[in-house]
Amino acid sequence: MDIKSTTPLSGLFRSSPFKPVQEHMRTVFSCICFLPAIMDALYRQDKAQIDEFGHNIIQLETEADAIKQTFRLNMPNTLLLPVDRDDLLRLISDQDRMADTTEDIAKTLLFRNMEVPDSLKEILDELLEGTMEISAAAKDMIEQLDELVQVGFRGREQQKISAMITGVRRSEHNIDSILFRAKRTLFENEEKLNPISVMFWYQLIDLLGSISDQAENIADRLLLFISK
Amino acid sequence: MEIIAAYGTVFAILAIIFGLFMSWGIGANDLANAMGTSVGSGAVTIRQAICIAVIFEFSGAVLAGGHVTSTIRKGIIDPSGIVNNPEILVYGMLAALLATAFWLLIASWKGWPVSTTHSIIGALIGFAIVGIGLDAVKWGKVGSVVASWVVSPVIGGTVSFLLVMSIRRLMFNADDPLKNAKRYAPGYVFLVGFIISLVTIFKGLKHLRIDLSGFQSFSIAIFFGFLTAGISWIFIRKVKQDREADRDFHFASVEKVFAPMMLFTACAMAFAHGSNDVANGIGPLAAVISIISSGGEVMQESDLPIWILLLGGSGIVLGLVTLGYRVMMTVGKKITELTPSSGFCAQLAAATTVVIASRTGLPVSTTHILVGAVLGVGLARGIGALDLRVVTDIFISWLVTLPAGAIMAMLFFFALRGIFS
Numbered sequence: 001m002d003i004k005s006t007t008p009l010s011g012l013f014r015s016s017p018f019k020p021v022q023e024h025m026r027t028v029f030s031c032i033c034f035l036p037a038i039m040d041a042l043y044r045q046d047k048a049q050i051d052e053f054g055h056n057i058i059q060l061e062t063e064a065d066a067i068k069q070t071f072r073l074n075m076p077n078t079l080l081l082p083v084d085r086d087d088l089l090r091l092i093s094d095q096d097r098m099a100d101t102t103e104d105i106a107k108t109l110l111f112r113n114m115e116v117p118d119s120l121k122e123i124l125d126e127l128l129e130g131t132m133e134i135s136a137a138a139k140d141m142i143e144q145l146d147e148l149v150q151v152g153f154r155g156r157e158q159q160k161i162s163a164m165i166t167g168v169r170r171s172e173h174n175i176d177s178i179l180f181r182a183k184r185t186l187f188e189n190e191e192k193l194n195p196i197s198v199m200f201w202y203q204l205i206d207l208l209g210s211i212s213d214q215a216e217n218i219a220d221r222l223l224l225f226i227s228k
Numbered sequence: 229m230e231i232i233a234a235y236g237t238v239f240a241i242l243a244i245i246f247g248l249f250m251s252w253g254i255g256a257n258d259l260a261n262a263m264g265t266s267v268g269s270g271a272v273t274i275r276q277a278i279c280i281a282v283i284f285e286f287s288g289a290v291l292a293g294g295h296v297t298s299t300i301r302k303g304i305i306d307p308s309g310i311v312n313n314p315e316i317l318v319y320g321m322l323a324a325l326l327a328t329a330f331w332l333l334i335a336s337w338k339g340w341p342v343s344t345t346h347s348i349i350g351a352l353i354g355f356a357i358v359g360i361g362l363d364a365v366k367w368g369k370v371g372s373v374v375a376s377w378v379v380s381p382v383i384g385g386t387v388s389f390l391l392v393m394s395i396r397r398l399m400f401n402a403d404d405p406l407k408n409a410k411r412y413a414p415g416y417v418f419l420v421g422f423i424i425s426l427v428t429i430f431k432g433l434k435h436l437r438i439d440l441s442g443f444q445s446f447s448i449a450i451f452f453g454f455l456t457a458g459i460s461w462i463f464i465r466k467v468k469q470d471r472e473a474d475r476d477f478h479f480a481s482v483e484k485v486f487a488p489m490m491l492f493t494a495c496a497m498a499f500a501h502g503s504n505d506v507a508n509g510i511g512p513l514a515a516v517i518s519i520i521s522s523g524g525e526v527m528q529e530s531d532l533p534i535w536i537l538l539l540g541g542s543g544i545v546l547g548l549v550t551l552g553y554r555v556m557m558t559v560g561k562k563i564t565e566l567t568p569s570s571g572f573c574a575q576l577a578a579a580t581t582v583v584i585a586s587r588t589g590l591p592v593s594t595t596h597i598l599v600g601a602v603l604g605v606g607l608a609r610g611i612g613a614l615d616l617r618v619v620t621d622i623f624i625s626w627l628v629t630l631p632a633g634a635i636m637a638m639l640f641f642f643a644l645r646g647i648f649s
Contacts, residue, residue, distance in 0.1 A: 008341035008599050008618045008625075009261055010562035016612025078617045082609030147478045150567065152392070152609040155401035 031060035247513030255547020264559030271490035288502020295589035300511025320355035323640035343593035354634025381600025388577035388604035422453030463488035486568035493575035500582035510540035
């Protein structure tokens with residue numbers, strides 16, 4: 001006869017939802033990390049590399065989707081969680097949207113042969129740098145989640161995460177002003193460029209900007225975690 | 229009386245076989261749950277867990293198990309109506325043992341989360357109703373036992389909640405968590421040794437002919453507290469900061485302090501389990517032996533012979549080494565989510581609650597109290613995710629186990645009476 005454990009204990013423990021959230025964020029971040037690379041390839045007009053990096057981004061986005069899927073399947077509403085279940089589900093959606101946006105950017109560069117106007121290069125670099133910085137900050141915050149659980153979202157770890165949240169807010173504000181300047185620069189050069197290209201550049205700048213908006217959303221969710 | 233005289237030896241042998249079978253079942257399954265927490269958090273190896281279980285199940289059963297055994301023997305049923313037919317009580321106790329053992333087998337086969345304690349109480353009530361009459365069940369006592377099943381996990385949960393809060397305040401939120409952890413950890417181990425020995429020896433060793441005054445009890449408990457704290461200090465002082473592991477998880481080094489501490493709570497759990505589950509498992513056996521050896525005295529005034537507690541302990545160890553270690557590994561694998569620090573709090577809370585219940589003679593469920601204690605950690609926001617469906621499952625298992633134990637005990641009772649009378 002097969003002796004099964006009759007313990008209610010094994011049914012009690014579910015795997016921590018914070019691990020997949022962190023794993024998801026790492027995947028999303030490595031997806032975003034291809035953005036500077038693909039933009040650089042675009043500057044150099046290296047079609048082969050744009051293609052390669054573009055497909056890397058698409059693949060990582062698919063991986064992130066898969067993690068999100070299994071995560072949601074393992075979140076029945078009978079769980080006792082240290083944070084609000086809805087907040088946690090929204091958090092992973094926000095993270096996922098960062099990867100989706102990155103994929104949108106990559107796809108635009110894949111299907112359309114874009115050329116970077118020289119006048120735009122400097123401000124684009126600044127925007128990319130800001131985006132990478134805020135994405136890294138968002139990832140760092142998510143990496144703190146297991147420590148936060150350990151201390152029950154209170155005390156020193158809470159102060160640490162509040163400081164990080166403030167940092168992300170500040171970066172987002174900073175990126176807003178970069179976005180404004182980028183669009184202004186584009187506007188000033190509109191006459192010299194192909195109108196359809198201009199349209200796509202506005203779109204790309206907005207997409208880059210929305211990555212930092214989502215990073216800020218992540219910070220806001222974490223704020224809810226520590227203020228519960 | 230004639231039946232007891234004629235079949236006394238047969239009854240005694242049957243009771244011993246059934247009793248061994250049952251305690252084997254408890255060892256194979258129930259004990260694995262109690263110890264699985266330590267194994268799961270990686271603090272104790274399977275081999276160590278078996279050694280701990282052997283020593284502390286025995287001492288728990290012998291030192292602190294008497295009160296619960298006496299509740300099962302004479303607390304639930306009033307046999308004054310069958311003074312002239314003591315064989316009825318013998319059939320009943322045998323039926324209760326058989327019913328519980330079978331119910332445990334079925335549960336193990338199906339994987340249901342049932343508790344031995346609840347099956348025994350159900351079986352006793354079932355037999356008493358058909359064998360003696362409705363009035364023979366001490367409903368007041370049954371009520372307080374059932375109430376203790378609800379209250380004890382709540383107490384376990386509250387204690388573990390407070391423990392989690394206190395270690396956070398003293399250790400995890402300090403400037404130097406590792407230094408503070410090493411400073412306060414022996415204090416918590418002191419609590420393990422102190423509380424459990426105090427509860428056990430404070431007016432609780434009469435059955436061993438040891439009668440200590442309050443002051444003596446306190447002194448001995450303090451001695452045991454310091455002894456355990458001292459031993460723990462030998463392990464704890466060796467813990468070094470592991471910068472590599474800390475980079476990944478900041479509190480990795482602090483958790484290392486709790487690993488040796490879980491060795492002590494594992495001992496406490498085994499002791500608590502011995503004092504309650506072993507004790508209620510062998511209660512019916514003790515009753516049968518007492519009736520037979522007194523030549524048919526149903527009121528059972530005699531003391532509990534120590535060899536019965538030893539027999540129960542042996543059965544449990546046998547269950548553990550034949551099957552239980554495998555169950556322990558399965559349980560351990562499933563609960564790796566518990567960090568050593570939260571595991572420590574949950575086990576300390578559960579062990580103390582069980583030992584206090586044992587001291588008051590209340591047969592409770594170690595596993596359910598442990599569930600309560602783990603939920604306490606969860607309410608302190610200290611665990612990633614706990615599935616509350618388990619709480620519903622536990623309530624359902626109570627509702628099913630009591631009648632199931634009762635009905636099976638009735639059937640076995642009629643069968644035994646048919647065979648012997």
